[in-house]
Amino acid sequence: MSRPVLEVRDICIAFGGLRAVDGVSFSAARHAITTVIGPNGAGKSTLFNMISGALRPLEGQVLIDGVEMTGAAPERVKAAGLSRSFQITNLFFELTVAENLRLAAQVLEPAARALLPIRRSTRARAKTEEMLERFQLAHRRDELAGNLSHGDQRRLEIAVCLASEPKILLLDEPTQGMSHQDTADTASLVRALTADVSVLLIEHDIGLVMELSDHVVVMHQGRKLAEGPPALVRADPEVQAAYFGHA
Numbered sequence: 001m002s003r004p005v006l007e008v009r010d011i012c013i014a015f016g017g018l019r020a021v022d023g024v025s026f027s028a029a030r031h032a033i034t035t036v037i038g039p040n041g042a043g044k045s046t047l048f049n050m051i052s053g054a055l056r057p058l059e060g061q062v063l064i065d066g067v068e069m070t071g072a073a074p075e076r077v078k079a080a081g082l083s084r085s086f087q088i089t090n091l092f093f094e095l096t097v098a099e100n101l102r103l104a105a106q107v108l109e110p111a112a113r114a115l116l117p118i119r120r121s122t123r124a125r126a127k128t129e130e131m132l133e134r135f136q137l138a139h140r141r142d143e144l145a146g147n148l149s150h151g152d153q154r155r156l157e158i159a160v161c162l163a164s165e166p167k168i169l170l171l172d173e174p175t176q177g178m179s180h181q182d183t184a185d186t187a188s189l190v191r192a193l194t195a196d197v198s199v200l201l202i203e204h205d206i207g208l209v210m211e212l213s214d215h216v217v218v219m220h221q222g223r224k225l226a227e228g229p230p231a232l233v234r235a236d237p238e239v240q241a242a243y244f245g246h247a
């Protein structure tokens with residue numbers, strides 16, 4: 001079995017007296033979708049914040065592709081191959097769809113070319129075209145990102161995260177606030193992403209969790225309650241009691 005793309009070992013953090021994440025360990029396999037679920041306040045966002053470098057853990061380790069990244073600044077974690085979608089806040093609303101993508105893809109250019117005119121950035125331009133096609137945004141390429149529908153903005157946000165060719169993509173409720181059709185389209189897009197990238201997802205919609213996930217990690221009150229394939233996790237009586245409100 002190949003080395004997991006992400007390993008979290010016995011990670012902890014406290015806010016005042018509250019152990020918001022308390023001794024959580026799990027691995028995310030390459031080219032798979034690993035989903036973290038749990039009731040409100042379970043510690044999911046705090047866990048993501050420690051993985052992406054926004055918060056420094058009190059104890060434990062985070063390894064990306066075998067390299068220790070515990071407590072590293074978000075820029076270093078990003079350079080190590082982790083990209084995080086902050087819903088739509090990574091977008092520049094006053095720039096066009098294509099410009100948003102080209103900016104994100106600019107990191108693919110060798111440093112020596114960084115100051116050359118944009119028309120010479122061949123890799124960034126090719127990546128922009130690829131993302132426009134793949135995310136069905138080509139017809140909106142010259143539209144300002146701020147003018148897109150909510151669903152298109154969320155799709156552009158994921159495309160922007162992917163444009164830098166990360167190894168692992170953290171997505172926090174990618175379909176939140178989307179229409180039924182946009183949710184279905186985005187779910188199949190996320191599924192297709194695993195050809196290039198490993199996905200770590202926070203998702204509340206249990207239907208989507210079951211449909212998309214290869215592996216599910218259940219959190220409850222800061223701790224890991226269970227993990228495994230989606231159907232097994234869903235059938236677990238402890239998970240039923242804590243998450244679905246019945247035993």
Ligand SMILES: Nc1ncnc2c1ncn2[C@@H]1O[C@H](COP(=O)(O)OP(=O)(O)OP(=O)(O)O)[C@@H](O)[C@H]1O
Pocket residue numbers: 015018020038039040041042043044045046047
């Ligand atoms: N910066 C902070 N300072 C103090 N307490 C915090 C802070 N961030 C999170 N918490 C607390 O830590 C616990 C875990 O919160 P977290 O946001 O990680 O949960 P969550 O599972 O992401 O919840 P939700 O599904 O509602 O987003 C909660 O009790 C929350 O109030």
